[in-house]
Amino acid sequence: MTALLEVEGISVAREGKKILNRLSLKAEEGQITGVLGRNGAGKSSLAYAVMGLANYRPQEGRIRFRGREITDLSITDRAREGLTLAWQHPARYEGVSVRDYLRLSSKKAEEKDLAEALSLVLLDPRSYMDRMVDKTLSGGERKRIELASVYLMKPRLAILDEPDSGVDLLALGEIMQVFRLLAREGRGVLIITHREDVASQCDRSYLMCSGSVVLEGTAEAVKRYFLSQCEPCQEPAALEREGCSE
Amino acid sequence: MTAQEQMAALIEIAERTGAAHEAFRSDDAIYVVVHGNEILGAHQVPGVRIEATETDDGIDAAITVERGVVLPKPVNLCFGHLGKEGRQVIQSHIVIEDGAKAVFMAHCIFPNATLFLHAMEGTIEIGSGASFAYREVHVHSREGRIEVRPVSKVRVGPGSLYEGDFTLVEGRVGDLNLDFDVEAWGAKSRVEVTSKVYGKYDDTCKVRDVVRLTGEGSSALVKARVVLSDASRGLFLGMIDGAASGARGHLDCTEIVQGRAQAEASPVVKASHPEAEVTHEAAIGRIADDKIAGLMAKGLSEDESVDVIVSGLLR
Ligand SMILES: Nc1ncnc2c1ncn2[C@@H]1O[C@H](COP(=O)(O)OP(=O)(O)O)[C@@H](O)[C@H]1O
Ligand SMILES: [Mg+2]
Numbered sequence: 001m002t003a004l005l006e007v008e009g010i011s012v013a014r015e016g017k018k019i020l021n022r023l024s025l026k027a028e029e030g031q032i033t034g035v036l037g038r039n040g041a042g043k044s045s046l047a048y049a050v051m052g053l054a055n056y057r058p059q060e061g062r063i064r065f066r067g068r069e070i071t072d073l074s075i076t077d078r079a080r081e082g083l084t085l086a087w088q089h090p091a092r093y094e095g096v097s098v099r100d101y102l103r104l105s106s107k108k109a110e111e112k113d114l115a116e117a118l119s120l121v122l123l124d125p126r127s128y129m130d131r132m133v134d135k136t137l138s139g140g141e142r143k144r145i146e147l148a149s150v151y152l153m154k155p156r157l158a159i160l161d162e163p164d165s166g167v168d169l170l171a172l173g174e175i176m177q178v179f180r181l182l183a184r185e186g187r188g189v190l191i192i193t194h195r196e197d198v199a200s201q202c203d204r205s206y207l208m209c210s211g212s213v214v215l216e217g218t219a220e221a222v223k224r225y226f227l228s229q230c231e232p233c234q235e236p237a238a239l240e241r242e243g244c245s246e
Numbered sequence: 247m248t249a250q251e252q253m254a255a256l257i258e259i260a261e262r263t264g265a266a267h268e269a270f271r272s273d274d275a276i277y278v279v280v281h282g283n284e285i286l287g288a289h290q291v292p293g294v295r296i297e298a299t300e301t302d303d304g305i306d307a308a309i310t311v312e313r314g315v316v317l318p319k320p321v322n323l324c325f326g327h328l329g330k331e332g333r334q335v336i337q338s339h340i341v342i343e344d345g346a347k348a349v350f351m352a353h354c355i356f357p358n359a360t361l362f363l364h365a366m367e368g369t370i371e372i373g374s375g376a377s378f379a380y381r382e383v384h385v386h387s388r389e390g391r392i393e394v395r396p397v398s399k400v401r402v403g404p405g406s407l408y409e410g411d412f413t414l415v416e417g418r419v420g421d422l423n424l425d426f427d428v429e430a431w432g433a434k435s436r437v438e439v440t441s442k443v444y445g446k447y448d449d450t451c452k453v454r455d456v457v458r459l460t461g462e463g464s465s466a467l468v469k470a471r472v473v474l475s476d477a478s479r480g481l482f483l484g485m486i487d488g489a490a491s492g493a494r495g496h497l498d499c500t501e502i503v504q505g506r507a508q509a510e511a512s513p514v515v516k517a518s519h520p521e522a523e524v525t526h527e528a529a530i531g532r533i534a535d536d537k538i539a540g541l542m543a544k545g546l547s548e549d550e551s552v553d554v555i556v557s558g559l560l561r
Contacts, residue, residue, distance in 0.1 A: 053539055079542060153544060
């Protein structure tokens with residue numbers, strides 16, 4: 001069976017530096033897949049490459065979505081196929097209210113759907129609906145609104161880049177429920193994180209280091225490996241010495 | 247066109263671009279409608295004095311909101327011309343007496359003008375403990391180059407608030423040369439000036455907002471939002487001078503350029519009194535890629551994304 005998302009050996013370079021190196025992974029429908037890695041491992045770059053950002057076009061390899069190659073599609077076309085990304089640092093939009101912003105991701109959503117999405121990310125619709133998605137929101141509020149927007153879009157696959165940053169620990173468990181809800185509806189969720197406690201809530205996980213996947217397995221196994229072994233993984237050479245490259 | 251038809255046409259556009267439905271109809275409405283140099287209609291209520299006279303190329307209007315009068319609805323001023331060519335010079339003298347509160351909405355409507363001069367020479371005098379908002383919205387044609395020269399001198403008394411909004415985003419700008427000069431001479435007076443301009447084709451947009459904070463503890467926020475597309479050019483000259491003890495000012499300018507447009511901004515912040523504090527932020531450039539990509543990832547096309555960003559900025 002073909003997976004929902006198949007990333008096959010992609011390499012991406014920025015300013016002459018290889019930041020993704022023949023990376024492969026899969027994400028399945030109805031599952032929460034984790035990508036765990038330390039800062040600088042290339043996790044956000046992977047998200048950008050999958051979403052189709054112009055500066056992150058792979059030099060080699062390909063990306064397939066629902067069995068169809070999307071490597072050359074624009075961001076818009078990928079989104080229309082059902083792929084979306086909740087950015088690590090979502091952009092801010094002056095003069096755009098939360099209500100209008102949420103409506104962008106779902107034209108047929110009614111007021112009560114928007115309110116439900118905000119409540120799911122623990123924001124009170126009464127105080128947030130008319131706020132602006134601009135610099136007056138805190139980082140954590142902005143991230144929650146992004147998650148609400150992704151939820152409303154009902155994507156086939158949601159990539160969430162560090163969804164926990166700026167969200168306090170207590171709220172994290174409840175916010176994970178939102179992704180679980182999406183997965184239960186048969187959607188795929190790809191959570192990118194540097195926190196092993198987030199990764200351990202995923203169904204399956206990948207461990208990323210220096211632009212490559214170094215381990216794939218159950219969330220628990222990846223977490224164990226990450227905690228015990230992965231501290232020194234900074235250069236590909238180090239990986240090879242320790243025998244943890246693919 | 248009869249005068250009545252002209253009036254109906256101007257009002258219809260004013261309503262489409264921000265005037266309330268009853269703004270030119272209800273018994274308690276306060277308005278003046280001017281086509282070229284003809285006063286087509288006017289209505290006033292006690293507490294507000296409007297004296298308007300027709301001149302060779304426009305009108306001369308003196309409007310006074312009397313002491314302590316609080317107007318529950320905006321005063322609507324419609325200055326326009328439905329023709330292609332001509333000129334209109336509006337001289338206005340607005341006085342907001344002590345303790346009065348009012349909002350004026352000026353609708354400057356030139357839907358067909360291709361070769362036109364529209365000049366406004368205004369003075370606004372705000373007494374003490376008063377509040378006055380002046381919102382000017384322009385509607386221009388898509389073609390032609392109308393020359394727009396709004397010049398305004400505002401003086402704000404003790405404890406009073408002045409809000410000035412200038413919006414020219416519908417149709418093309420033409421050749422705009424805006425010059426607003428505000429002095430907040432009253433202690434604890436407050437000034438908020440916002441200019442929003444959307445330049446297209448080979449429009450030229452020059453916006454000069456100067457606020458002098460000479461009243462103790464006075465404060466100001468000057469905001470400019472300029473979007474320039476095609477081969478238009480924009481220049482924003484903003485200045486706040488903190489010239490009194492405890493004066494606080496902030497100048498905030500964003501100019502977005504698209505196509506071959508060019509933008510320039512020179513925000514000047516000055517603290518000519520040692521106990522004043524004036525800050526500024528200015529951003530000029532193309533729309534950041536991450537803003538566009540963020541919306542495209544929701545399924546919007548690149549053009550739709552730019553539209554959302556631009557209309558938000560100019561809202
Ligand atoms: N635009 C860029 N130009 C050059 N190097 C970049 C660029 N973006 C990211 N990098 C580098 O690529 C590596 C991976 O970055 P990133 O994908 O943000 O990692 P992560 O999200 O795992 O923290 C880092 O070493 C980073 O410095
Ligand atoms: Mg990252």
